[in-house]
Every structure is written in structure tokens, then in C-alpha cells.
Amino acid sequence: MTYNRLSRGVRKALLTSLLASPALAAQAQHPPPGQPDAIELDRIVVTAQSREQELKDVPIALQVIGENVIEQTMAENLGDLDSFVPGLSISDDQPTQASFKLRGLSTGDFGIGTDPTVGVYVDGVYAGRGGGTVLPFLDVERIEVLKGPQGTLFGRNTAAGAVSIVTKRPGNELEGRARVRMGNYGKQYFDGMLNLPAGETTAFRLNAMSSQTDGWVKDAATGKPLDDGRNWATRAAFRWDIGDNTQMLLSWDHEDMDQRSRPAIGIVALPPAPGVPPVPADPAQYQNPIGHAAYTDVPDNDETRKFDGATLILDHAFEWGHLSSMTSWRSFDTYNRAEEDGTNRSELYLDTINIEDNTTWYQEFKFSGNTERLDWVAGASWFQEKASQSSVVDLTSDSINTAAAGLYGMPLFGMLQDAADYYGIPVQLFGHPWREAYDNTVDSTAYAAFGDVIWHATDKLNLTFGLRYTRDEKKFTWFNDYHRADALNQALQTLQQYGVLPQPVPCEALGLCAMDEDGDGLIPLDAAFLAGFDLAFSDPISMANKGVTNRARHAWSDWSPRLVVDYHPSGDTMLFASVAKGYKAGGYNVFSPGAAFDNESVWNFETGIKRDLRDLRIQYEASAFYYVYDNRQAIRLDTSADIPRYVVSTSDLTARGVDFSARWQASEHLSVDFAAEWIDSTYKDFITPDGVDLSGQPTGEANLSFAAGAAYTVPLGGHGDLTFSARHSYGGRGRCNSGSSSQGNCGRYATFTIGEERNRTDLYLRWRSPSTQWSVAAYVNNAFDNRYVNGLYTYGTTVVGTTAAGVSEPRFYGMELAYRF
Numbered sequence: 057m058t059y060n061r062l063s064r065g066v067r068k069a070l071l072t073s074l075l076a077s078p079a080l081a082a083q084a085q086h087p088p089p090g091q092p093d094a095i096e097l098d099r100i101v102v103t104a105q106s107r108e109q110e111l112k113d114v115p116i117a118l119q120v121i122g123e124n125v126i127e128q129t130m131a132e133n134l135g136d137l138d139s140f141v142p143g144l145s146i147s148d149d150q151p152t153q154a155s156f157k158l159r160g161l162s163t164g165d166f167g168i169g170t171d172p173t174v175g176v177y178v179d180g181v182y183a184g185r186g187g188g189t190v191l192p193f194l195d196v197e198r199i200e201v202l203k204g205p206q207g208t209l210f211g212r213n214t215a216a217g218a219v220s221i222v223t224k225r226p227g228n229e230l231e232g233r234a235r236v237r238m239g240n241y242g243k244q245y246f247d248g249m250l251n252l253p254a255g256e257t258t259a260f261r262l263n264a265m266s267s268q269t270d271g272w273v274k275d276a277a278t279g280k281p282l283d284d285g286r287n288w289a290t291r292a293a294f295r296w297d298i299g300d301n302t303q304m305l306l307s308w309d310h311e312d313m314d315q316r317s318r319p320a321i322g323i324v325a326l327p328p329a330p331g332v333p334p335v336p337a338d339p340a341q342y343q344n345p346i347g348h349a350a351y352t353d354v355p356d357n358d359e360t361r362k363f364d365g366a367t368l369i370l371d372h373a374f375e376w377g378h379l380s381s382m383t384s385w386r387s388f389d390t391y392n393r394a395e396e397d398g399t400n401r402s403e404l405y406l407d408t409i410n411i412e413d414n415t416t417w418y419q420e421f422k423f424s425g426n427t428e429r430l431d432w433v434a435g436a437s438w439f440q441e442k443a444s445q446s447s448v449v450d451l452t453s454d455s456i457n458t459a460a461a462g463l464y465g466m467p468l469f470g471m472l473q474d475a476a477d478y479y480g481i482p483v484q485l486f487g488h489p490w491r492e493a494y495d496n497t498v499d500s501t502a503y504a505a506f507g508d509v510i511w512h513a514t515d516k517l518n519l520t521f522g523l524r525y526t527r528d529e530k531k532f533t534w535f536n537d538y539h540r541a542d543a544l545n546q547a548l549q550t551l552q553q554y555g556v557l558p559q560p561v562p563c564e565a566l567g568l569c570a571m572d573e574d575g576d577g578l579i580p581l582d583a584a585f586l587a588g589f590d591l592a593f594s595d596p597i598s599m600a601n602k603g604v605t606n607r608a609r610h611a612w613s614d615w616s617p618r619l620v621v622d623y624h625p626s627g628d629t630m631l632f633a634s635v636a637k638g639y640k641a642g643g644y645n646v647f648s649p650g651a652a653f654d655n656e657s658v659w660n661f662e663t664g665i666k667r668d669l670r671d672l673r674i675q676y677e678a679s680a681f682y683y684v685y686d687n688r689q690a691i692r693l694d695t696s697a698d699i700p701r702y703v704v705s706t707s708d709l710t711a712r713g714v715d716f717s718a719r720w721q722a723s724e725h726l727s728v729d730f731a732a733e734w735i736d737s738t739y740k741d742f743i744t745p746d747g748v749d750l751s752g753q754p755t756g757e758a759n760l761s762f763a764a765g766a767a768y769t770v771p772l773g774g775h776g777d778l779t780f781s782a783r784h785s786y787g788g789r790g791r792c793n794s795g796s797s798s799q800g801n802c803g804r805y806a807t808f809t810i811g812e813e814r815n816r817t818d819l820y821l822r823w824r825s826p827s828t829q830w831s832v833a834a835y836v837n838n839a840f841d842n843r844y845v846n847g848l849y850t851y852g853t854t855v856v857g858t859t860a861a862g863v864s865e866p867r868f869y870g871m872e873l874a875y876r877f
Contacts, residue, residue: 097673097721102200103180103222105209106424106433106508112668115520115622115632117203117679117715119731126196128767128781128820130237130835130872132245132267133190134176134199134219139785139816141201142733142761143715144219146190149318149846149862152361152390153410154186159203160711160737160757161216161658161685167646168412168445168498169532170689170704173656175206175214178221179307181367181384182212182439184416188363188388191311194263194291195224195249203715204660204681205638207616208508208522211420211437215638215658215685225305226259226295227251232877239835239870242270242284257297264290272866273319276349277400285315285359301373311363318359320352320849320860321345322398332403335462335857339797344807345861346843353400354407354450356393363388377425384418397455397852398860402487405455406852409448416441434507441500446493447646449592453488453544459591459855463699466561472548475556483551488544492592495535496646502528508618516625520634522618527611528641534606534649536598539590548583558582591855594699597648606649614639614655628670632679633663643689645704653706658685664715676718684740685709693799693850694745700854707742709755711735725769732762744795754791756802756811761787779822787814800848800859808845814864815842833872841867 100111100120111120119141131137135148145157155162156174168185176183183189199221206214230253237245247265254260271283289311296304323342324333365386372379390412397406422435451459453469460468469485476483508522551557558580579585590599616639622632638658645651664679685708692705713735720728737757742750765783772778790811796802802811817840822833842864849860 095673095721095724097668097670097675097719100198102198104200104202104220105510106422107431112666112675112677113630115518115620115630115634115664115666116206117662117664117677117681119201119203119717121199121201123197124767125765125783126193126199128765128835129783129818130820130837130868130870131193132265133192134221135190137199139787139814140731140763140765140783142731142763143203143735144201148190150359150392150394151190151313152187152359152392152412154190156186156189156219158201158217158219159681159683159713159733160709160735160755161688162690167447167644167691167702167704168414168443168496169644169646170691171640171643172213173216173640173688175210175212175218176221177210177218179223179367179369180210180220180382180420181386182210182416182418184386184441185412185414185443187361187390187412187414188365188386191309191363192265192267192287192289194247194265194289194309195261197222197224204634204662204683205616205618205636205658207524207526207636207638208506208618211504211506211524212439212502212526213640215640215656223291223293223307224261226253226261226293228253228256228259230877233874234876235872235874237870237872239868241272241868242268243868243870244268259295261293261295262291264288271316273321273350275351275400277351281316282319282350282352283316285313287311287313287315303371305367305369305371307367309363309365311361313359313361313363315359317354317357317392317394318862319350320395320398321348321350321863322858322860323348323848324398324858326399326401326404329401330403332458332462333857335459336854337852337857337859339859340806342805342807342859345845345863346808351398351400352395353402353405354393354395357395357407359390359392359394361388361390374425377423380422380424382418382420382422385416386418387415389413396849396860397856397858398849399858402452403454403458404852404856404858405450405452406856406858407450408851409446409450411446411448412443413445414441414443429512431510431512432508434505436505437503439500439502439504441498443500444495444497445646446495448491448493451490451492451591452486453490453541454486455856456490456591457486458857462857463855469544472551472556472559476551476554479554479556481551481554481556483547485544485547488541488547490539490541490544490591492539492590493537494593494598494647495533495537496644497533498644499531500528501530502526502641516623518620518622518624520618520620520622522620522636524616524618524639525613526616526639526641527613528655529609529611530641530643531609532607532644534601534646535604536590536593536602536649538588538603541587545583545587548586552583558585591699593647593701595648595701597650601649608644608650608652610642610652612641612655614657628668630666631664632666634661636660636662640689642687643704647701647703651704653689653704654687656685656687656689658683673721674718675720676716678714678716680712680714682712683710685711692745700851703745705742705745707750708740709737709742710740711737711755711757713737725771726766728764728766730762730764732760734760739793744798746795746798748795748798750793750795753793756790756792756796758788758790758811761785774826776823776825776828779820779824781818781820781822783818785814785816789813798850800850800861810845810847812844814844815840829876831872831874833874835868835870835872837868838865839867 138146268286271281293307420437424433506524560578618636620634640656660683666677717731767781792802846862
């Protein structure tokens with residue numbers, strides 16, 4: 057049934073395009089003889105297939121974001137652009153833990169035990185984990201978003217697709233640029249570029265940027281900003297034409313980010329202190345976080361990153377082709393301490409910290425060439441990653457007491473404090489910090505060999521066959537440390553010395569009857585027991601491995617083929633069909649010693665059309681796809697136990713859909729573009745860790761998303777020109793499933809909805825001087841101030857009875873002054 061529905065959908069999409077296109081062509085108005093139409097649609101050249109081709113000749117669903125779109129939306133990184141690429145979603149409210157989703161397939165590398173599903177590449181170099189992907193734009197020429205598996209063309213972790221960032225290379229002309237931008241919420245931005253040729257064979261290109269903001273969320277109690285921050289970055293590139301046939305490109309990137317961690321707005325009504333809300337929190341009582349007061353009592357709630365990267369590219373041309381070598385080193389250190397309870401109450405205190413140290417090496421050799429009948433590329437690569445991660449949960453003895461009362465009906469430290477006060481023992485059990493930590497390391501190595509050959513069978517028919525072999529090896533460690541609460545433990549030792557401890561308590565109250573050695577239903581509650589007690593990492597496997605380093609080692613390998621047929625019935629039309637396999641290595645659950653899972657695999661089937669109607673100055677493409685994804689890895693909050701924990705779950709899913717994009721040069725001064733995606737994504741087989749069967753249910757992905765833009769330039773004679781740009785994006789309503797509410801990522805509540813339709817409109821107006829050296833621009837992002845609830849932070853829901861939420865950004869506006877030469 058699925059195949060029949062897909063076939064009908066594909067035939068309908070293709071027939072609609074094929075039938076409509078000649079009708080459009082027939083309406084073309086040809087200029088009179090002797091008056092040729094000088095207006096042309098800009099040619100877009102891409103390197104999606106490891107060779108330079110026009111966009112219209114590439115048999116891949118592909119969307120390109122050019123430099124003009126980046127400028128007109130004032131985008132500073134990838135996270136500012138995803139709404140204008142239907143099917144692409146980037147979660148970057150925490151840029152050190154960013155995740156990507158493409159065609160409904162997400163990258164959930166919350167822990168270093170898993171790998172990304174969407175590969176991000178910069179000048180062909182694999183960017184690695186999410187913590188090193190959402191970096192400031194520096195001299196970006198274009199961004200290519202390739203949908204569907206791209207293993208034979210790009211390499212690692214492109215099971216869902218690839219995002220390829222292409223930067224500008226040092227040129228032979230002296231040029232430079234400086235831009236200053238000021239906006240609301242204390243926005244200040246600067247960037248500069250200098251291209252400096254040094255003779256005929258060498259050139260330098262230098263870039264720098266700085267950005268800071270006062271933030272748009274303030275603490276209702278202190279008035280201090282909760283999301284202020286700054287970052288600065290630099291890039292330097294050196295090009296050397298060693299000879300007529302050899303070129304070297306050396307580049308270096310650095311970034312330093314220091315900002316507040318994402319705000320968490322509490323949505324649970326709190327009784328007056330020292331009262332606490334019911335545990336768990338009642339979703340029926342949630343308040344709307346948009347416009348709601350925000351609070352925090354987390355000290356040093358910063359999110360920081362220091363990033364460095366260097367790349368060396370060598371390219372040599374032979375008579376028969378090209379040989380290139382690409383060597384890359386990338387390293388980053390991140391720290392992210394985030395509010396979780398959304399309050400400033402010590403009895404509800406809960407925060408989390410993620411600390412990562414990551415270093416990667418990448419080496420690739422690539423051979424490419426062509427003959428009259430063949431275009432080919434082949435190569436081999438090596439990748440190594442050494443990374444460490446610390447996952448920390450901070451509470452206080454006050455919030456531990458709240459959790460114990462809510463979970464076990466026993467206010468643990470409250471009872472002991474009452475006893476101490478009764479006997480006059482000089483101890484204080486409240487107001488002390490409590491920290492739990494899980495440490496992991498990974499040493500990963502990957503080897504690959506790949507090839508991709510295009511056979512020009514006839515003047516109109518091309519056949520492409522690609523194949524990639526990959527072997528991944530990973531060594532992983534887990535260390536669940538004893539909690540740190542030195543002041544509290546010392547106070548408990550004092551109580552034991554006075555004879556208040558040990559106290560026998562019912563084992564059922566704490567869920568620890570496995571520790572009842574004599575079978576009387578009681579366990580001794582003493583200082584030693586409490587010193588070894590954990591709240592966040594208290595599952596049986598973690599507790600059984602307390603203070604012990606566990607190790608594991610696994611290897612995975614895969615053959616991933618790609619087959620494409622493209623047919624050109626005329627010079628302006630291409631029809632194509634493809635089948636490709638995607639692969640992602642297996643991995644580990646960072647919070648469960650010894651827990652490993654299999655690799656992911658996806659089979660993607662696609663067919664489409666691309667047309668270039670030059671008379672109408674219209675270029676468009678449409679494709680229909682269907683994929684089957686097995687063993688999809690995702691981070692999920694397991695709420696089946698009293699204490700929630702993050703686990704890696706695996707599921708099988710299927711999806712079918714249609715992608716469409718078009719460009720139209722309506723006149724010499726007006727350009728229009730449009731892109732859309734429709735997708736139906738469902739779980740084929742999935743039972744969540746908390747026992748909910750989601751098989752056959754939607755994965756949460758909205759059916760429809762689209763983006764449209766237009767730019768109009770008005771010549772002002774000898775006074776320069778004026779350009780106005782408007783861009784709008786739409787994201788459809790999320791399709792929730794039975795497990796959405798526990799994850800806080802989709803659902804309807806009494807006062808708000810998560811996953812509702814989203815609209816964003818960006819406006820831009822620029823005056824440019826007659827010499828084009830000076831320009832002044834005004835911009836508005838999210839012009840209609842549309843606000844949405846992004847999701848819930850539910851870690852504290854069943855622990856201390858609080859739930860917090862994240863909301864989308866408000867309207868931003870400002871001015872920009874630029875000079876270039």
C-alpha cells in the first residue's frame with residue numbers, strides 16, 4: 057500500500073511539472089529581432105558532486121543560499137537561516153549542543169556516544185559534532201543544502217543529507233570591506249575583510265567579526281539580562297600557486313564565545329515559600345511562558361566555547377585529471393551551565409552542566425578526471441576524534457529534600473533537621489550544594505574509500521554509480537563518580553556521632569528493597585548510605601558501577617551504493633531518478649555503562665525534474681522521495697522511572713515527500729524565489745523506553761513548510777540605487793504522537809501550544825552609493841513579532857515539581873553601515 061501511494065504521488069508530481077512547463081514556455085514573450093533580451097537569470101555553480109556544475113545539471117535535491125540572502129537577513133550563522141530552507145531545522149538555542157534535522161531526520165548528538173545524522177562541511181572539510189558546527193559566518197560565498205544520503209560525495213555522517221559551506225578564496229585583486237551594525241536589545245556587530253595579493257602567485261585573505269547583545273530576557277527579580285553575550289572570530293587564508301598546475305590553500309579559524317545559557321522560563325504556579333508545588337508537576341496547570349516572568353538563581357550560568365581549526369588543501373592538475381589532498385585539524389572546548397527549574401527558589405534548585413573537550417583530525421585524498429564518456433572521482437579518507445564529556449547535575453540539599461518528599465513521601469533532611477533541632481545538635485542540613493557527574497571519553501577512528509562515476513551513455517542519457525566503504529572503530533569509557541556534597545556529608549557525620557543516625561526506614565519508600573539484606577523491609581539510613589546515594593544517576597546499572605571506570609570497544613563497517621539515471625529530453629530539461637544508501641556508525645549510551653547500539657542505515661528512493669526556461673528567466677526543480685530508515689538513534693528523556701534520565705533510543709521509520717524550488721528573474725530589477733517541502737514521516741517500529749508503542753504514528757514532523765523571497769532594486773540615476781528585500785517562511789503544525797508530551801516537544805496545553813504553525817517575515821532596505829563603495833541598510837527580522845513556545849524542559853517535572861519552557865526570539869531591528877573597496 058505504501059508503494060502504491062508513493063507511486064501515485066510521484067507520478068502526479070512529475071506529470072504536473074511536465075505538463076505545466078511547456079504551457080509556461082509557450083507563453084514566453086520573445087523579443088523582436090535585433091532587440092535581444094539582455095536580462096538573464098544568474099547561473100549558480102555548485103560543487104555538490106565534487107566537480108563544478110550548474111545547479112540545473114545536478115541530479116540531487118539541492119537548495120543554495122547565496123551571499124545576498126545572508127546579507128539581507130543579517131544572518132550570523134547557520135541557525136539564522138534554517139527557516140528559509142524547507143525541510144531543514146537547526147536547534148541552536150544552545151550553540152554548544154546544536155542539532156540538525158533534514159527531511160525529518162535529526163542529529164541528536166547530545167552525548168559523545170553518538171554521531172550526527174546530518175553532516176556539516178566547510179570547504180569540503182567535515183565539521184564534526186554539533187558543538188563545532190554553528191560558528192559565525194566569515195566570508196561565506198554560498199551554502200549548499202543537499203537532501204538525501206551523500207556518502208559517496210561528501211563522506212561521514214550524511215545519512216540524511218549534508219550542509220556544505222563554501223567560503224571565498226584569496227584572490228588576485230586588492231579588496232576590503234567593513235560593516236558596522238547596531239540594533240535593539242543592545243545589538244552591536246562588526247565585521248571586516250581584507251584581500252591582499254602578494255605578487256602574481258600568492259594572496260592573503262583576512263576576516264574578523266565581533267558581536268554582542270544585552271539580550272531580550274531579564275530576570276524579574278534582579279533586572280539583570282538572562283541571555284546577554286558576546287563572541288568574536290577571525291579567519292585567515294593563504295593561497296599559493298606553486299606552479300602552473302599546483303595550488304596550496306592554508307586557512308585558520310578561531311572563535312571565542314561567551315554568553316548566558318539559554319533562559320528557562322518557569323511555567324508552574326508556585327505557592328509562597330517555603331511551600332513547594334506538587335511532584336510531579338501537573339501539565340493542566342502550566343502557564344503560558346510567552347510574556348511570563350523569568351527567574352534564575354544559577355551562579356555562573358554561562359555558555360562558552362573556544363574553537364580553533366586549520367585546513368591545508370593541495371591540488372595538482374594532471375593531463376588526465378586532478379589530485380587533491382585535504383588535511384584538517386579542529387578543536388573546541390565548551391561549557392554550558394543551564395537553568396532547569398525556572399525559579400529562584402533554593403528548595404527547587406536544579407541545573408545541568410555539559411562540558412566537552414573535542415579534537416579531530418581529517419585526511420582525504422581525492423582523484424578526479426573525465427574523458428569523452430566518463431566523469432569520475434575516487435578517494436580515501438581517515439578521520440580521528442578524541443573527545444571527553446562531563447554531564448553534571450547540580451541540586452541543593454533543599455531541593456534533594458523536596459525531591460525525596462515528592463518521590464518517596466519522606467522529606468529526608470527535613471526529618472533529620474527536626475531531630476537535630478530537638479536535641480540541640482549544632483548542625484545545618486539545608487543550603488548545601490549537591491553535585492552529581494557522569495564522565496565519558498571516546499577515541500574514534502574511521503577509514504573510508506569511495507568512488508563516483510558518471511557514464512555519458514548518449515548525448516541525453518547519463519548513468520551514475522557510486523560506492524563507499526566505511527569502517528568505524530570506537531573506544532568508549534564511562535565513569536559515574538560519587539556525588540559531591542562535602543558540607544552536607546560532614547553535617548550527617550555529626551548527626552551519626554550524636555546517635556541520630558542510623559535510622560531504619562522502609563525500603564519501599566526509597567525503592568531500595570534490593571538492599572534489604574535481612575528481609576525485614578527496613579534499611580539503615582546512615583551517613584555512609586547517604587554519601588553513596590544519588591538522585592540524577594540512580595538507575596541500577598549506574599549505581600552498580602559507582603566509582604568504577606567501564607570500557608568498551610566496537611567496530612562497524614558498511615558498503616553504501618548510489619545509483620542515478622538522468623535524462624535530458626531537451627537542452628532545458630533534466631529528468632532523474634536515484635537510489636542511495638546512507639550509513640551512520642553505531643555508538644553508546646553515555647549514561648549506561650556497556651550499552652552499545654547498532655549502526656543506522658537508510659535507503660532513499662528519489663525521482664525528479666529540473667527545468668531552465670531561459671526565455672521566461674525561470675529555473676525550477678521538483679523531486680519526490682521515499683526512504684526507509686532503520687536503527688535511527690535519538691536522545692530521549694526516559695520518564696518511566698521516578699527519576700528521569702536521558703537514554704539513546706533506536707527506532708525504524710519511513711517517510712515520503714516532495715521538494716520544490718524555483719527562481720524567477722522577473723525583470724532587470726526584480727528577482728523572486730520560492731521553495732517548499734511536503735513530508736509524511738511515521739514510525740515503522742518504535743516502542744519508547746517508557747513503554748509507549750509509537751509504531752505507525754507520526755514522528756512529529758510537520759507536513760508542509762515553505763519559504764519565499766523577493767528583491768527589487770530601484771536605480772536612482774547618479775545617486776546610486778535602492779534595494780528592498782522581503783522574505784517569508786512558514787512551518788506547518790507539528791504532528792504529535794502519544795509520546796510527545798513526555799518529551800515536551802509537541803502538544804496542546806491549556807494556555808499554549810507546542811508545534812503550532814510558524815511564520816517569520818524579514819524585511820531589508822539598502823541604499824548603495826553610485827560607486828557601490830558605501831551602503832546604508834535598515835532591517836527588521838521577524839517583522840510581525842510572532843512568538844512561539846519552542847519546547848519544554850521537563851527534567852525537573854518529576855523531580856522537584858517544576859517545568860520550564862523555551863520561547864522563540866522577538867522582533868529584531870537595526871541599521872548597518874558598510875564600506876568596501
